[in-house]
Amino acid sequence: MDDEGGSAAARSRAPSRKSSHARATPLAPERSNAVVAEVFPNQCRVKLRDDGTELLCAFRRSGVLQKGEVRERSPVAVGDLVLARDLGTEHAGMRQGIVEGVCARRNRLYRPAPGREGTQIRHVIAANIDLLVVVASEREPEFSPGLVDRFLVAAQAAGISTLICATKCDLRDATQPAPWKLYSDLGFDVIEVSARRGDGVDALRSRLTGVAALFCGQSGVGKTSLLRALLQSEVGRIGEISQATGKGRHTTTATVLLGGPEGSQWMDSPGVREFGLADIDPDRLTDFFPELSRAGCAKPGCLHESEPGCVALGLARYGSFRRILESLRAGEN
Secondary structure: OOOOOOOHHHHOOOOOOOOOEOOOOOEOHHHOOEEEEEEEOOEEEEEEOOOOOEEEEEOEOOOOOOOOOEEEOOOOOOOOEEEEEEEEEEEOOEEEEEEEEEEOOOOEEEEEEOOOOOOEEEEEEEEOOOEEEEEEEOOOOOOOHHHHHHHHHHHHHHOOEEEEEEEOHHHOOOOOOOOOHHHHHOOOOEEEOEOOOOEOHHHHHHHHOOOEEEEEEEOOOOHHHHHHHHHOOOOOOOOOEOOOOOOEOOOOOOOEEEEOHHHOEEEEOOOEOOOOOOOOOHHHHHHHOHHHHOOOOOOOOOOOOOOOOOOHHHOOOHHHHHHHHHHHHHOOO
């Protein structure tokens, strides 16, 4: 995913002000008065919970990262509940504020980010998520089961419920089995939609009303078009599919909280071509592939690595499981 930054608010920086260390001591959720809607370097846009007023708030970053230390790239993330103070001033048309504390999170979805040698950085895509909506299409771009599996593993590890949203269904060949049928057969929640024709949009909107939902997926699958249809308003920018690669061009550069009906908190995240997994124990990977957990192999405690009597080798997602397992063991998250 692309780094934070790039909006008009980010370019209209407020004068530097001191702020408390945002993640030093997490606050109780009832002490919050705002939710983080967008994150920039050293600043974030927040929405006050009582009236929806937006503030551009400063926050203090942590000190120099020490060797061997694990730290988040930013002390706040979209979806964080925070205690914000209105400074009573404006800069470039934005009311100014300061983040005085961040509340303890229910969960977070994150991936590894580049760090200096010997350090580990975590990029938190969003926090306090009720539902991860994994958006995927059969064509333009082609369905990517490996990427879907990585999102599902990360969500399950974080205790976040999932919904696979199959988009662009107006383009699919109805004479062929849908590539996402495998997931519905395994018990994953799947819904088919076409933002262009409106198919399934009302059902999806009803499913997500009142929910804190994070939309993730491959570049070009149509997340922004889908969110426009759901919100019935103009949000984000829509890009074209690269004719050279068949992959979508990025149109969202940072996770952003868009809101939604009846208190919904729908969050759009940048499209990706790959998704790294952090802090997943390779020995626990089978926990996130339910069909492997219940495979019933002849050998008790089978590791599903070509042991005699292993029935997992013939399962549809076995190849994806092995690729993820090998990347975790190699540290190539």
